[in-house]
Amino acid sequence: MALYKKMIDEAVGATLAVYGVIKEKRGGEFKLTDCKPYVDAVNKMTAGEGQSQEVIDLHVQSVNAHYDILCGLTDTIRPEDDPFVEHYQTPPILEILCEEDAAFKKSLDTFIEAIGANQALVGLEAVRRYGGMYGLTCVVDFAFSCGSVSNLVNRILGPLDIPSDHKKTILSAKSWGMNTSYGSGAAFRAAMESGKTAAEAEAAEVAMMQFIYREPCKAQAEIMDGHNLGGHGGHSSFDVRKYMALYKERMKPVVLAALKAGVHPANIVTVPAYCVGDVGHHIAQSAFNMFNDEMVFGIYESVMDVFKATLQAGLDQNAYQNPYDVLSVATGAPACATAYVLWKDSFTVPMVVDLLSKRFSNYAAMNPKRGEADELHNADFIDILTRGERILDVKPIGSGATIKNIKIDLSPIDKHPVVSNPQRYTYPACAITQRFAALMSLSDFPCYLTPECTTATLMTNCIALNPGVPGSPVRGCKDCAATKLIKRNVPYVTGELAGGKGYCNWDSAV
Numbered sequence: 036m037a038l039y040k041k042m043i044d045e046a047v048g049a050t051l052a053v054y055g056v057i058k059e060k061r062g063g064e065f066k067l068t069d070c071k072p073y074v075d076a077v078n079k080m081t082a083g084e085g086q087s088q089e090v091i092d093l094h095v096q097s098v099n100a101h102y103d104i105l106c107g108l109t110d111t112i113r114p115e116d117d118p119f120v121e122h123y124q125t126p127p128i129l130e131i132l133c134e135e136d137a138a139f140k141k142s143l144d145t146f147i148e149a150i151g152a153n154q155a156l157v158g159l160e161a162v163r164r165y166g167g168m169y170g171l172t173c174v175v176d177f178a179f180s181c182g183s184v185s186n187l188v189n190r191i192l193g194p195l196d197i198p199s200d201h202k203k204t205i206l207s208a209k210s211w212g213m214n215t216s217y218g219s220g221a222a223f224r225a226a227m228e229s230g231k232t233a234a235e236a237e238a239a240e241v242a243m244m245q246f247i248y249r250e251p252c253k254a255q256a257e258i259m260d261g262h263n264l265g266g267h268g269g270h271s272s273f274d275v276r277k278y279m280a281l282y283k284e285r286m287k288p289v290v291l292a293a294l295k296a297g298v299h300p301a302n303i304v305t306v307p308a309y310c311v312g313d314v315g316h317h318i319a320q321s322a323f324n325m326f327n328d329e330m331v332f333g334i335y336e337s338v339m340d341v342f343k344a345t346l347q348a349g350l351d352q353n354a355y356q357n358p359y360d361v362l363s364v365a366t367g368a369p370a371c372a373t374a375y376v377l378w379k380d381s382f383t384v385p386m387v388v389d390l391l392s393k394r395f396s397n398y399a400a401m402n403p404k405r406g407e408a409d410e411l412h413n414a415d416f417i418d419i420l421t422r423g424e425r426i427l428d429v430k431p432i433g434s435g436a437t438i439k440n441i442k443i444d445l446s447p448i449d450k451h452p453v454v455s456n457p458q459r460y461t462y463p464a465c466a467i468t469q470r471f472a473a474l475m476s477l478s479d480f481p482c483y484l485t486p487e488c489t490t491a492t493l494m495t496n497c498i499a500l501n502p503g504v505p506g507s508p509v510r511g512c513k514d515c516a517a518t519k520l521i522k523r524n525v526p527y528v529t530g531e532l533a534g535g536k537g538y539c540n541w542d543s544a545v
Contacts, residue, residue, distance in 0.1 A: 049076045342372070379454075512536070
């Protein structure tokens with residue numbers, strides 16, 4: 036229980052540090068120094084009994100390097116640049132691994148060649164995403180869902196004659212590890228929409244996929260030069276090339292220490308990336324703007340109260356049997372709370388899955404030039420809701436608002452002065468959709484409902500207990516909400532790539 040308490044203290048500390056900054060600063064002007072409370076919380080992480088100090092260092096030192104380097108390059112980040120701040124870590128680390136391990140570099144070169152040899156496969160996946168065949172998807176998923184980069188990379192790696200550990204590292208580098216901001220299909224789409232032939236578009240896609248592995252830092256910098264999010268031009272907040280050079284220099288001793296200690300390279304490319312996003316992304320101008328809405332912030336606040344109370348109840352009840360139980364409760368309790376907020380406006384999860392799935396089909400038709408990652412957070416959002424409703428619903432349909440035999444206290448939502456009084460934030464006599472409207476705002480940015488810093492902190496703790504075993508991507512079915520309407524994950528599909536799990540391939544993970 037001492038280990039579980041340590042994990043919870045660290046996760047809650049980091050999560051509430053983010054919440055505290057947003058509560059204080061929302062509606063204001065973002066400065067990078069606003070992120071210091073989160074950095075301070077991360078610096079309280081320690082290696083508990085049986086945990087690898089080197090894994091903890093990968094997390095803690097990455098956050099410190101990220102914060103220090105950014106503060107040395109700029110004082111703020113524009114919203115158009117903030118989604119990408121957690122994509123500058125894996126490229127330098129991947130380069131370090133190649134420089135330090137000639138055998139791994141050789142395996143990576145073999146994989147790069149295999150991308151070209153699998154041009155038909157790469158093109159097929161690009162066409163399916165471009166045309167919307169897979170429906171609402173998360174292209175940069177941390178699992179093997181249909182249409183994801185992990186799914187495609189896994190298919191190419193499977194038959195290769197390279198060491199298994201190298202396969203797992205390459206796979207992890209573009210899943211929980213984030214080797215560049217590239218989402219598969221983007222080069223194909225851009226070529227098609229600029230008037231190129233399908234053959235030329237396929238060749239462009241193959242070349243881009245190879246580029247992000249052959250020269251990851253250079254590729255990421257060029258992607259940022261031209262991202263043009265919102266039509267406001269390429270990255271301008273800071274010098275991304277200088278950031279990656281400084282980060283590589285700063286993290287090299289930490290990476291070498293982890294390698295020497297036997298930490299699996301798949302964890303080395305994973306742990307440093309996911310933990311930094313709160314600096315300049317989850318604590319950022321975009322967040323301060325979104326949470327200036329009272330109902331949106333009220334939902335976040337009340338869900339955090341449920342999250343904190345449920346984790347503590349699990350400790351009080353001695354409910355945790357293994358470290359992953361802590362992670363399950365930390366993500367499941369706020370998911371349940373989110374579904375409860377939805378219910379309070381008499382919406383059900385199938386309604387929302389249906390709405391956003393239909394919206395995607397229309398979005399794909401109306402916006403063929405759409406970004407590859409446009410709908411990824413909508414996909415995350417309905418996954419959160421689907422899991423939450425399963426926990427919330429009455430037994431035997433659901434779990435009766437319990438998780439790991441812990442009763443989830445939802446009273447913070449009912450007692451919240453804003454969430455419980457929607458009539459104060461619209462036409463008072465007809466206030467039946469305000470909470471739903473706020474949830475729709477969060478559907479584009481659900482990282483606060485099951486907070487990413489919570490998951491990152493707890494995953495680092497879990498990986499630190501088993502440093503030699505790859506912690507990502509998730510080798511299991513994530514029960515994608517979108518597949519409730521459009522079946523792509525069953526053996527009855529008849530297209531190319533179909534397997535025992537349809538177009539998903541978690542069951543054949545390398």
